[in-house]
Amino acid sequence: MSVTTDVKTYFNYINGEWVAASTDQLDASISPANRHEIVGYVQKSGKDDLDRAVEAAKHAQIAWRKLSGAARGDYLYKAANALERRLDEIAECMTREMGKTFPEAKGETARGVAILRYYAGEGMRKIGDVIPSSDSEAFMFTTRAPLGVVGVITPWNFPVAIPIWKMAPALIYGNAVVIKPAQETAVTAAKVIECFQEAGLPAGVVNMVTGPGSVIGQAIIDHPGINGITFTGSDTVGKNVGLGALKRGAKYQLEMGGKNPVIVANDADLDQAVEATISGGLRSTGQKCTATSRVIVQSEVYEAFKEKLIASVKQLKVGDGLHGETWMGPCASENQLNTVLSYIEKGIAEGATLLYGGKRIEDGELGNGFYVEPTVFENVTSKMAIAQEEIFGPVLALIKVETLEEAVEIANDVAFGLSASIFTKNIGSMLSFVNEMDAGLVRINAESAGVELQAPFGGMKQSSSHSREQGQAAIEFFTAIKTVFVKP
Structure with missing residues (x-):
């Protein structure tokens, strides 16, 4: 019997609303400190739920990318403020759900706040360069275009910091997001998504679908509407993500651990x-x-x-x-x-x-x-x-x-x-x-x-796909360079 008196069920977040999955199946999130304590229930969603989230993200991204970087940054500042207001609550949930000590959980949540504010500021930085043209009458420069819809697959060990250090740069550079958090820490992830909701992000820009990796993770890998996938987890699963993305021409980023x-x-x-x-x-x-x-x-x-x-x-x-x-x-x-x-x-x-x-x-x-x-x-x-x-x-x-x-x-x-x-x-x-x-x-x-958070992070050999996360290096994955040639 659970020692918890108020056990909530957390739904998917799709197109700005918390919605029940099509499967009517739930997983209990168990506290590792006491296996008799249920932290909350999360949904075991199906492929249809992922399809709905991707469709919402595709539609929302059209308008989201047209906003200025500063306007997108304002939303991230608001999300940071919401996360900061709820810092103790979310840190306590993290400790109950995955076991790290409360001071460590508070530190991680505070880091999430700092990441959001860092990338909010990135909305005001340059995204291109002027390049001399061989044609004296022409003007040539580069800019950057968002990938479109980014699938985010995150692990249980950093249930606040890792989702945020993937979502924040994806969002500031004009992408919409569909995240599948680790099922073991999906309650904590849902509370993070609530902070984006409190910030008032347009419906569909951020979406969350919970469920097993074999179903929802694989659906993200295979979905033709997802243009890029950023993944942190085991090397075995990461290689499957990379192979699946490569087969259909999606961009992928893998962080797969170390020794x-x-x-x-x-x-x-x-x-x-x-x-x-x-x-x-x-x-x-x-x-x-x-x-x-x-x-x-x-x-x-x-x-x-x-x-x-x-x-x-x-x-x-x-x-x-x-x-x-x-x-x-x-x-x-x-x-x-x-x-x-x-x-x-x-x-x-x-x-x-x-x-x-x-x-x-x-x-x-x-x-x-x-x-x-x-x-x-x-x-x-x-x-x-x-x-x-x-x-x-x-x-x-x-x-x-x-x-x-x-x-x-x-x-x-x-x-x-x-x-x-x-x-x-x-x-x-x-x-x-x-x-x-x-x-x-x-x-x-x-x-x-x-x-x-302000420095590039990633590994060599089997630790990563050789791209880098965090800092200004994040722009390299979440955007594509577009070269522009203008002649009167």
Whole structure:
């Protein structure tokens, strides 16, 4: 029985209205902190519902693109204000629905506010250049045209920030949006969409359809009325998105995770490195695509670093993210918990040494949730599954090396290339790391998980489709360059 007294059903948002799906089927959004608590119900929509949303978006985009950038920006400012007014409410919902701590959820929601305001300002920036023509009587310049309707497919780990950092640039550059949020966090997503509704965006400019990825996600991939798809999620699903979009000539953008290393050099500030490793690897229960997963440490400082790391990890308080003393919340779902536990078993089976953690927490009230102990392995080799595959959980793999050259070689020895960091005081080591690391985001003396909204974000190798999100780089995906030649 649910402990929640007021459980609401959240509908699709299509053409400016909250409407029931054609299927009459619902999913319960379960709190990972307490599997007996239902946060809300969301619809398991069908293809017909997606078709309605796309048709509404196509119609609305015609007028939306004709507005000035400043006028579109005004709507985003209003959405930012609405989100800011509801910051605590939406952050609490996020914590209840996916488990991250309330301070982290508030920080993410505040970031959503900042993203909206940033892109509102983009409506006043230049969108082209004047280019000299070989014809002395002609005038030639470039401008940018929106793609049209953009399909947005987002994951559960950042249910406010990721939808907004995709929708905001799509909207400011004149596109209409159809979003399919992760079903696990669709209640939080619905509250974000309510902020766009409160901002008064014209009907059909923003639409949301909930449902399984196999149905709604696939319908977005296949729909001829969707001109571009921006996706964040697993590499397996992302490749399916890319192949489907390619087949019908739609533009696509994929962000597909990472296996992110931190290198600790002999001259590193070990206290700083330990703090950043724990923050980068274990905050949000390790459920970040930029989370630190591999910790590559030079042998001279390995034992000292390990001792400090384990001592700090032992101090971490695991519990309900709404409790003030909690440092790390539960895994976001039972499926994710089981995935993490399966990788811990693989690590042990392959010969890694379990230094700390590794078990599901089942004591007292925590037994009702999807909690796992923060986990640290050592004697990890680069070819082990826990050193190669994305776990998306609070698992750190320690790898001892002799030289920085060996450290960088191991850091690059994975299919992914999203983020990486190094701790060193040597400027030469810093520059070598920057030049040789195959990652889209490299950080010096800082955790791997830091991403700033005004800077381009994306990965190399299997981490992305090689485009970039956020900052001014977003214009490259959400628009097409149009060259204009004028002659009297």
